[in-house]
Amino acid sequence: MNLEQFDILKDKRVLVTGGAGFIGSNLCEALLNLNAQVTCLDNFATGHKHNIAPFLPHKNFELIEGDIRCIKTCEAACKGQDFVLHQAALGSVPRSINDPITSNDVNVGGFLNMLVAARDAGVKRFVYAASSSTYGDSEALPKLEDNIGKPLSPYAITKYVNELYAENFYKTYGLNTIGLRYFNVFGRRQDPNGAYAAVIPLFVKQFMDHESPVINGDGSYSRDFTYIDNVVQMNLLSITTENKEALNQVYNTAVGDRTTLVQLTELLKKHLSSFDPAIAKVEIIHGPNRIGDIPHSLASVEKAEKLLNFKPTHTINVGIEAAVEWYWGNLRR
Numbered sequence: 001m002n003l004e005q006f007d008i009l010k011d012k013r014v015l016v017t018g019g020a021g022f023i024g025s026n027l028c029e030a031l032l033n034l035n036a037q038v039t040c041l042d043n044f045a046t047g048h049k050h051n052i053a054p055f056l057p058h059k060n061f062e063l064i065e066g067d068i069r070c071i072k073t074c075e076a077a078c079k080g081q082d083f084v085l086h087q088a089a090l091g092s093v094p095r096s097i098n099d100p101i102t103s104n105d106v107n108v109g110g111f112l113n114m115l116v117a118a119r120d121a122g123v124k125r126f127v128y129a130a131s132s133s134t135y136g137d138s139e140a141l142p143k144l145e146d147n148i149g150k151p152l153s154p155y156a157i158t159k160y161v162n163e164l165y166a167e168n169f170y171k172t173y174g175l176n177t178i179g180l181r182y183f184n185v186f187g188r189r190q191d192p193n194g195a196y197a198a199v200i201p202l203f204v205k206q207f208m209d210h211e212s213p214v215i216n217g218d219g220s221y222s223r224d225f226t227y228i229d230n231v232v233q234m235n236l237l238s239i240t241t242e243n244k245e246a247l248n249q250v251y252n253t254a255v256g257d258r259t260t261l262v263q264l265t266e267l268l269k270k271h272l273s274s275f276d277p278a279i280a281k282v283e284i285i286h287g288p289n290r291i292g293d294i295p296h297s298l299a300s301v302e303k304a305e306k307l308l309n310f311k312p313t314h315t316i317n318v319g320i321e322a323a324v325e326w327y328w329g330n331l332r333r
């Protein structure tokens with residue numbers, strides 16, 4: 001990625017909600033490296049202080065510890081900002097199935113608060129984390145932005161409602177928005193702990209502990225696993241693009257390649273066993289399929305390539321190698 005194209009972000013004020021989380025902390029880091037003025041708003045529901053600890057002493061970094069369910073907090077955070085990168089939400093399909101009310105309060109109520117606050121503060125662009133779960137029960141492959149199905153979980157409903165609100169806020173109030181439909185993002189700082197950990201960090205941790213990972217189903221389900229650097233690039237392109245046609249759209253944020261769960265575990269084993277050869281012998285267990293899971297997911301990234309000039313820099317192989325190296329050096333065991 002050519003970082004020079006983002007030099008115009010120097011001294012720009014960018015609010016990253018959910019900035020103490022996996023994706024948000026990577027966005028904060030990239031923005032600080034570009035000399036932007038970064039505000040992180042987070043209530044540490046699923047994010048961690050250790051994710052942002054290195055940024056706290058930075059003169060261009062401000063932390064607001066607060067909840068997006070509070071409109072006053074959103075208003076204070078949006079004041080004076082040029083751009084918002086809205087990442088704060090409760091992720092995970094199973095979490096939303098267990099507790100749909102809290103997922104809705106945060107992901108829909110909190111989102112609406114942020115839109116209202118961004119509108120009232122005159123923010124230039126509101127870029128938000130949408131989700132591939134919006135494709136729901138559509139079986140079409142590859143996924144094209146305009147062809148979605150019916151949502152399969154409360155989480156997917158919340159993310160689709162975000163898109164509807166964003167589109168409406170542009171039409172009604174002229175707030176410029178861009179929605180990024182993330183596809184199974186992975187990489188440094190993604191949390192391997194807790195009941196709702198994502199598959200890659202969970203499996204990495206289990207392999208490192210010589211525990212057998214459990215694949216839901218026969219492992220033939222596939223996903224467009226997307227390394228974090230590709231996601232950072234999409235966010236930076238979204239706030240800097242001068243292409244007016246690119247605004248007020250949603251984009252698949254992925255690589256455009258799919259990997260089955262069995263292939264994924266082989267890849268993880270291959271890279272992890274270069275650190276610890278015993279990992280090559282850890283066996284995989286198969287469990288039942290999970291409610292709300294779609295069999296296959298593969299993005300078309302043509303729209304992002306065409307309108308945002310997106311060029312994915314990391315394939316899954318390169319991304320997994322980098323992620324594994326990071327976990328090996330950083331995971332607290």
Ligand SMILES: NC(=O)c1ccc[n+]([C@@H]2O[C@H](COP(=O)([O-])OP(=O)(O)OC[C@H]3O[C@@H](n4cnc5c(N)ncnc54)[C@H](O)[C@@H]3O)[C@@H](O)[C@H]2O)c1
Binds near residue numbers: 043086184
């Ligand atoms: N990781 C993925 O593969 C993926 C895929 C699709 C969409 N997304 C979306 O991307 C965004 C970031 O996800 P992530 O993987 O970094 O998850 P994460 O859990 O690491 O980050 C979310 C952050 O939001 C914060 N947060 C939650 N509720 C909040 C509240 N009420 N007020 C303030 N902050 C709050 C959390 O503390 C956390 O720091 C989310 O909107 C998620 O739905 C992620």
